[in-house]
Amino acid sequence: MRNFFSFLIFVAVLASCANKEKNAFDSVMELEAKLMQVQDTASDVELAKEVLEAYREFLKTYPDTERKPEIFFKSGEILKGLGANLQSAQAFHRVHTKFPDSKLAPLALFQQADCFEIMHQRLTAKNTYEEFMERYPNHPYVEQAKGMIRLLHFSDEELIDQFQK
Numbered sequence: 001m002r003n004f005f006s007f008l009i010f011v012a013v014l015a016s017c018a019n020k021e022k023n024a025f026d027s028v029m030e031l032e033a034k035l036m037q038v039q040d041t042a043s044d045v046e047l048a049k050e051v052l053e054a055y056r057e058f059l060k061t062y063p064d065t066e067r068k069p070e071i072f073f074k075s076g077e078i079l080k081g082l083g084a085n086l087q088s089a090q091a092f093h094r095v096h097t098k099f100p101d102s103k104l105a106p107l108a109l110f111q112q113a114d115c116f117e118i119m120h121q122r123l124t125a126k127n128t129y130e131e132f133m134e135r136y137p138n139h140p141y142v143e144q145a146k147g148m149i150r151l152l153h154f155s156d157e158e159l160i161d162q163f164q165k
Contacts, residue, residue, distance in 0.1 A: 022061050028054045032074065048078050064138035069095050074109060080118075087114035106136040110145065122152045 008154030028051075035051050038044045055071045065071075092115065095108035102108075113128035129145040136142070 005125075021065060024058055025065075025067060028058050035063065035078070045082065048082055052078055069099040072099075073104045073111075075106055076108065076115075080111070080115060085115045085119050088152050089106065089119075106139050107130065107141070109135065110139075110141050110149050113145070113148070117148065 029056050031047075034050050035044065035047050038047065052075060055075050059065070059068065059071060072091050072095045076088045076095070079085075079088035079091060089112045092108040092112035095102060096105040096112070099105060109132045111129065113125050113132060116122075116125035116128055126149055127147050132139070133142050133145050
């Protein structure tokens, strides 16, 4: 009987911890929702930084959360919106290397390549797009990655000429 009560207490503690994590995550998502209502992340830098800090605090409080890939990915998106492309690429890299089985891993690798392209690191972008195509040959973005690689060979002037035709 004593073991049964110990077991019930253990289950209650686990449920309480899960509820605390869910409530904390819901609070972060509410803050994130405010940012998503803004047309351009860069137009509300303070709110974007607040969301990033909320992500950090959540991960600090719940280091074993299953939501890590999602939070790192969302951090990458926000950082990219702020123009912090190197930090964004690092966040996306973390998703596809530390959580390769995550449903976000393929898109994180694709987004990382895009960050390199934005930073004018064309060779690194090309290599990352090629890695994406190799690792995820059936992903819906493979054709887009091929197109991005073709565009990497053009200078800025050549790209402008192509789009003006």
